[in-house]
Amino acid sequence: MNNGVSPDPIIEPSMLDALMDHSPYAQLIGMQPKLENGELFFLLPFQPHNIGNDQLPALHGGLIGGFMEMAALMHMLCIRESNNVPRTIDFSIDYLRPGLAKDMRCSCSVTKHGKQVANVQITAWQESPDKPVAVARAHLLLD
Secondary structure, eight states, rough: SSSOOOOOOOOOOGGGGHTTTTTTTHHHHHHEEEEEEEEEEEOOOEEEEGGGTTTTTTTTTHHHHHHHHHHHHHHHHHSOOOOOOOOOOOOEEOSSOOBBOEEEEEEEEEEEEOOSEEEEEEEEESSOSSSSSEEEEEEEEEO
């Protein structure tokens, strides 16, 4: 698992929605896990209360960061055999363009999955993964 490639999710697709039931924040922002063609990604459907800048309108930057951090945690829950929720050690985000008032998606890639620590790269986009809204790195403590 240390080869830099995210393992295939071991969670059953039918259990993805149940995973969100354990996170009040994921429920608040409307986050949804999706599994398509064997690829796990996360969807943040547009909701008017997620707007941070009414003039553009654009999604709140803190919402985007929270969505990406939650995606990293949920991704690790999906690929690990443990049910323990990882804890964030460090999270760093680069905002690249405005998150417009529409659906957002993000995907995660595990660059290191050790016994105690994982490093996850997260990319969030709206139009295309080739045009990310933000990219982030999360260091997670595994129990």
